[in-house]
Amino acid sequence: MxxxxxxxxxxxxxxxxxxxxxxxxxxxxxxxxxxxxxxxxxxxxxxxxxxxxxxxxxxxxxxxxxxxxxxxxxxxxxxxxxxxxxxxxxxxxxxxxxxxxxxxxxxxxxxxxxxxxxxxxxxxxxxxxxxxxxxxxxxxxxxxxxxxxxxxxxxxxxxxxxxxxxxxxxxxxxxxxxxxxxxxxxxxxxxxxxxxxxxxxxxxxxxxxxxxxxxxxxxxxxxxxxxxxxxxxxxxxxxxxxxxxxxxxxxxxxxxxxxxxxxxxxxxxxxxxxxxxxxxxxxxxxxxxxxxxxxxxxxxDKSHAPKDLPKDLPKGMPKELKDAQGGGMNDMKVIGEGWTSIAELKLPGGQGLPTGGSGSGDVPPEAQKFMDALGDHVTGKFGSGTVFSTRLVNALITDDGKVYAGAVTKDALVKAANAAQ
CATH class of the missing domain: 2.50.20.10 (Lipoprotein localisation LolA/LolB/LppX)
Incomplete structure (x- = not known):
């Protein structure tokens, strides 16, 4: 408006x-x-x-x-x-x-x-x-x-x-x-x-x-x-x-x-x-x-709309996240409150980012190096994953396909992932 x-x-x-x-x-x-x-x-x-x-x-x-x-x-x-x-x-x-x-x-x-x-x-x-x-x-x-x-x-x-x-x-x-x-x-x-x-x-x-x-x-x-x-x-x-x-x-x-x-x-x-x-x-x-x-x-828009959107989308979920859920992301929930709220959701397929190698679904070594340069590898009780950072919004993608994102620090994301176990 x-x-x-x-x-x-x-x-x-x-x-x-x-x-x-x-x-x-x-x-x-x-x-x-x-x-x-x-x-x-x-x-x-x-x-x-x-x-x-x-x-x-x-x-x-x-x-x-x-x-x-x-x-x-x-x-x-x-x-x-x-x-x-x-x-x-x-x-x-x-x-x-x-x-x-x-x-x-x-x-x-x-x-x-x-x-x-x-x-x-x-x-x-x-x-x-x-x-x-x-x-x-x-x-x-x-x-x-x-x-x-x-x-x-x-x-x-x-x-x-x-x-x-x-x-x-x-x-x-x-x-x-x-x-x-x-x-x-x-x-x-x-x-x-x-x-x-x-x-x-x-x-x-x-x-x-x-x-x-x-x-x-x-x-x-x-x-x-x-x-x-x-x-x-x-x-x-x-x-x-x-x-x-x-x-x-x-x-x-x-x-x-x-x-x-x-x-x-x-x-x-x-x-x-x-x-x-x-x-x-x-x-x-x-x-x-x-x-x-x-x-x-x-x-x-109607011809391209997903035909299998779930009927129980959380109330108040932003349209962008609803669209993402229609594409396979689901079980979105919010951890914490206020400025340190963190969105948690699952990637489709229950797995994290593809890794370098020759296996099915893997990425070329050059692409893997590029992805590694963009993110920081982290470990914790949750296992391991990669944190992608900007000056404001950060996101942790775990190897088992979970995403934690918010306007919070890397440590806050790791803490939330550990607590969710």
Whole structure:
């Protein structure tokens, strides 16, 4: 949902805010932000408590605005050359699906996932609950999603392809999300979306305080600091800069417990709370544009859906994990709580990563060396396995096919695996 759109869920009392580890994991996996502009001063503002500032965010009802957001991520992943490029309009989708059926490089559901890596500049605009626009800029190319009334257009200038849906019922679940002004699940693209995912309820595992003031995009702001109380989390802290006048989050920074530059840093470089021009939300496909209708993609989604999904999926499981379960992963459960929560699940087949050798299912020695370089071999009461690490989210894959993952340290994963025996 756009960062300026009022949400009934956002009006919860401050005592109900919390920071689920699942949210941190999703943010780490799917967003990227560029280091925001340095604070240009520390304005003298009236003192506010943490609860007062959280309530100010929750009560913010800004529905008209426009601005520019700089976004980037630094998870510390190894470079894979051309296998892991950043966002390039036109490069993320294909006009042809793997089965030869036509798709669209402009489809928002997949296109906006490309914000998961690299450095990006976004332009955002809103005029009430029924008009939104988000554009991702890349040199001479641009990718835009425009929601105007009951219509959603997405256009990729690099490939000259467009996605169109009219009416939520006609375009299916995918279009319904966008016709309500929402970006795909797991793709928060602005400071407010990030802040909303962090500030959902309150618990004993989280420390929240006001840590001074700053200026962001030329506006006075309070700095809300959110930190885990628990040991073992890879999250050092989250700073949310909140506009002193409107209560809109203007900047979001997630720093790792290990120190160094921010893992996630999103900030407005320009922001205007005036009503955008009506023409901002107008769109007509340029001549020669290939247009894919939402109904067509809905039909493709249904044709590719697994036929044997279990009926007893855990309540509250993220869609991505449900999809994985449909592919063979099962028995997902959560160990612990708060920032140190760890997801445990089983790989299909009941075995871990393939090993080098000549046996069936083994990998070539060169590939094995590459995999070994990416992970650390660990042992414990659980047996042995490999830990794959980023600066935020780590995962232990045991030799007997179990996976333990979370925004926690390697030692915390080994401890959880030992305790599960």
């Amino acid at each position: 756009a960062p300026y759109e009022s949400e009934s869920a956002g009006r919860r009392k401050a005592t109900r805010y919390v920071v689920p580890v699942a949210v941190v994991g999703v943010a780490a996996a799917t967003i990227g932000l560029v280091p925001a502009l340095a604070d240009s001063g520390n304005p003298d503002l009236p003192k506010l408590s943490a609860q007062q500032l959280i309530e100010k965010i929750a009560k913010s009802d800004v529905q008209q605005m426009s601005g520019t957001v700089k976004i980037s991520t630094d998870l510390g992943l190894p470079s894979l050359g051309g296998m892991a490029g950043g966002f390039t309009p036109g490069a993320g989708g294909s006009s042809e699906g793997g089965d030869g059926k036509a798709g669209s490089s402009a489809d928002p559901q997949s296109k906006l996932m490309e914000l998961a890596s690299g450095t990006h500049t976004l332009r955002v605009a809103a005029d009430g609950p029924d008009r939104h626009k988000l554009s991702v800029l890349d040199n001479a190319a641009e990718y835009s999603v425009i929601h105007n009334g009951d219509e959603v257009w997405a256009y990729d200038s690099a490939s000259n392809e467009a996605y169109h849906s009219k009416g939520a019922a006609a375009a299916g679940d995918r279009a319904e999300k966008h016709s309500k002004g929402e970006t795909p699940k797991g793709v928060p693209a602005t400071p407010k979306e990030l802040a909303d995912e962090v500030l959902k309820a309150s618990g004993k595992t989280t420390s929240i305080s006001v840590e001074g003031t700053s200026q962001v995009a030329g506006r006075d702001a309070y700095k809300l600091l959110v930190k885990p109380k628990q040991a073992g989390s890879t999250v050092g802290g989250i700073t949310i800069s909140v506009d002193a006048k409107t209560g809109v989050p203007l900047k979001f920074t997630l720093t790792p417990a290990g120190g160094g530059k921010a893992v996630v840093d999103a900030g407005f470089t320009k922001v205007d709370f005036a009503k955008p021009a009506a023409s901002t939300f107008d769109f007509t496909p340029p001549k020669g544009t290939k247009v894919t209708e939402g109904d067509d993609l809905k039909a493709q």
